[in-house]
Amino acid sequence: MTPKIDRYLQAEQPATPCLVLDLDRVEENFTAMRTAFPDAHIYYAVKANPAVPVLRRLVALGSSFDAASWEEIALCLQAGAPPARISFGNTIKKAASIRRAHEAGIGLFVFDCAPELEKIAAHAPGAKVFCRLQVGTAGSVFPLSRKFGTGMDMAAELMVRARDLGLEPYGLSFHVGSQQVQAEAHEAAIGQVAMLFDELDRAGIKLRMINLGGGFPTRYGEEIPAVSAFAGGIDRALRFHFGNAQPQVFLEPGRYMVGDAGLVSTEVVLVSQRLKTDELRWVYLDIGRFGGLAETEGEATRYMIRTPYNGAEDGPAVVAGPTCDSMDILYEKQPYWLPLALKAGDRVEILAAGAYVTTYASTGFNGFQPLAEHYI
Numbered sequence: 001m002t003p004k005i006d007r008y009l010q011a012e013q014p015a016t017p018c019l020v021l022d023l024d025r026v027e028e029n030f031t032a033m034r035t036a037f038p039d040a041h042i043y044y045a046v047k048a049n050p051a052v053p054v055l056r057r058l059v060a061l062g063s064s065f066d067a068a069s070w071e072e073i074a075l076c077l078q079a080g081a082p083p084a085r086i087s088f089g090n091t092i093k094k095a096a097s098i099r100r101a102h103e104a105g106i107g108l109f110v111f112d113c114a115p116e117l118e119k120i121a122a123h124a125p126g127a128k129v130f131c132r133l134q135v136g137t138a139g140s141v142f143p144l145s146r147k148f149g150t151g152m153d154m155a156a157e158l159m160v161r162a163r164d165l166g167l168e169p170y171g172l173s174f175h176v177g178s179q180q181v182q183a184e185a186h187e188a189a190i191g192q193v194a195m196l197f198d199e200l201d202r203a204g205i206k207l208r209m210i211n212l213g214g215g216f217p218t219r220y221g222e223e224i225p226a227v228s229a230f231a232g233g234i235d236r237a238l239r240f241h242f243g244n245a246q247p248q249v250f251l252e253p254g255r256y257m258v259g260d261a262g263l264v265s266t267e268v269v270l271v272s273q274r275l276k277t278d279e280l281r282w283v284y285l286d287i288g289r290f291g292g293l294a295e296t297e298g299e300a301t302r303y304m305i306r307t308p309y310n311g312a313e314d315g316p317a318v319v320a321g322p323t324c325d326s327m328d329i330l331y332e333k334q335p336y337w338l339p340l341a342l343k344a345g346d347r348v349e350i351l352a353a354g355a356y357v358t359t360y361a362s363t364g365f366n367g368f369q370p371l372a373e374h375y376i
């Protein structure tokens, strides 16, 4: 929680549930990454939080943007991003979206298979393309790789194909999995990419860019490596594998940029103990899985929860949302230690919830409105 958010909550007491996000913290995160990676191009992964105030602040800082759909591209343009600073980074794109992006001046597209490459050639002729590789995702909380990316052998063939289709084979990308806490995660993948650069060079194709994707973590309680720790290993690997022929380096941070900049302010709706045979307390908040906390699926993200009873005696509780869906439980397999004094009406804060929350909120399930958002 930043001092600015603390002051805002005290002064405004905004209705719950709501996201409060400090744009200055986004700026600090951006600046820390730019300092750690002075030569890299930072493409903010818009899906982590596509709010216009966030995009505007990043436009002003000189960020570029990784968009997943025509709709996200339109948001970036609306926030003032020049088309040259937007990458269409989803390997699964509708033909109509590719066409609209091309017409709007977007010139950089990703693919990971022949049919998508053909789609790009047909609807964005002459565009720059990069191919996404499947790499190891050990060490990440949310591995993404099985859904996306191709193998080294197929990538080489597809890049030749891209040239033959009149596109500009531009680079290679990968993603080491979201909330990646091993600072070495990118290094093995950089070696693979370097081998492909060499192989394609022999085929007369000179690639210019390596896109290291996102994955940089937010602190949810346990210590995580600083962005500078990732930068050290990445820099060493780039120098080792590419020597004097350094490619352009793209980064696509999502979670890292906004995660710790925001919190969700919520209210305790009910604390109950409903069985004589079961002493476990159930704490129901006014936000749950459907209100935006989708990343608690499988109890994957364990958010820090701040209550008004700091340091008081605590005990285990199941934490659940307010809807009538039995899936709407945040933490049950691993109960959450919360103060025994916690009661209905108390305001509690779910910390480091600035990423992957607002856009995951349902639009009226059980009558609950999408999550309110305050950008300060």
Ligand SMILES: *Cc1c(COP(=O)(O)O)cnc(C)c1O
Pocket (backbone or CB within 6 Å): 045, 047, 048, 066, 089, 090, 175, 177, 178, 179, 213, 214, 215, 216, 252, 253, 254, 255, 256
């Ligand atoms: C989701 C995504 C990102 C951002 O990932 P984080 O783990 O939030 O940093 C970056 N690039 C691509 C292609 C993505 O799909």
